[in-house]
Amino acid sequence: MDRTAAPGQSHTTPSTALAYLNPRYWDERFSEEEQYEWFKDYSHFRHLIHSHLTPNCSVLELGCGNSQMCEELHKDGATDLTCIDLSHVAVDNMQRRLLSRGLKDIKVLQADMLELPFGDECFDLVIEKGTMDVLFVDSGDPWNPKPETISKVMATLKGVHRVLKANGIFISITFGQPHFRRPIFNAPDFSWSVEWTTFGETFHYFVYVLKKGQRSSYEDIPVKRFEVPHVNLLHEELESEDFAFLINVDELNC
Structure with a gap:
């Protein structure tokens, strides 16, 4: 992950991972920090995204923060x-940054991804990078997340599914492994197909591509559980990847 903030800037390090669930943390962080990229910058996964940016497609980015991804998507035709x-x-x-760069046609709105304020079937592509991972910070057992976690995740996914046009695409860039995410993505509430790939070197990040209206019958089969090593990283290791790690972490060793 590119942890380099803009020159002269540094991000606010939370005293506990649960701070990522507090809106005040983000307000304070964005007040201090000019630009920061979660899960590396666009150049590292552009090859996985570019083919889905069809001419004149309408795109929604969830949780833009201070990332430059929207500008890179704009350069690629969005x-x-x-x-x-x-x-x-x-x-x-x-809004100020985009206006200063002459990008007046990119709309930036304050909104909650759990309650998307858009009409049905109005976007061709919805994309998020690390935003949904925040919902899993306090999820508990990754094999059996807390009901409140599942409720928030499902609210987000139902909203995304609703605002996607027929044959629209949802792209989720995350640290969440397939054996944890696919059972949620494959819930009977959704008609999308689920494909995934990875990028990254030291850490592997997952890119899920969910295509609305293209679900195959085999995807209704429950995903078989298999064991993976329990992740329990030191605080400094977690900070090197910020909150991404927390999908499998119940408690930090500081």
């Missing part, structure tokens, strides 16, 4: 682009 973030500080800063 001219009808809407970004949302829960933090009003992030939204205000992003």
Whole structure:
């Protein structure tokens, strides 16, 4: 992950991972930090995204923060682009930054991904990078997440599914491994197919491509559980990847 903030900037390090669930943390962080990329910058996964940016497609980015991904998507042809973030500080800063760069056609709105304020079937592509991972910070057992975690995740996914056009695509860039994410993505509420691939070197990041209306019958088969090593990283290791790691972590060893 590119942890380098803009020159003269540094991000606020939380005292506990649960701070990522507090909106005040993000407001404070975005007040101090000019730009930061979760899960590496766009150049590392562009080859996995570019083919889905069809001419004149409408794109929604969930949790834009202070990332430059929206600008890179715009360069790649996403001219009808809407970004949302829960933090009003992030939204205000992003609006100013885009205007200063002459990108007046990128819309930036304050909104909650759990309650998307858009009509049905209005986007060709919805994309998120590390945003949904925040919902898993306090999920408990990764094989059996807390009901409140599942409720929030499902609210987000149902909203995404609703705003996607027929044959629209949802791209989720995450640290969440397939044996944890596929059972959620394959819930009977959704008609999308689920494909995934990875990128990264030291850490592997997962890119899920969910195509609405293209679900195959075999995807209704429950995913077989298999064992993976329990992840329990030291705090400094976690900070090298920020909150991404927390999908499998119940408690930090500080």
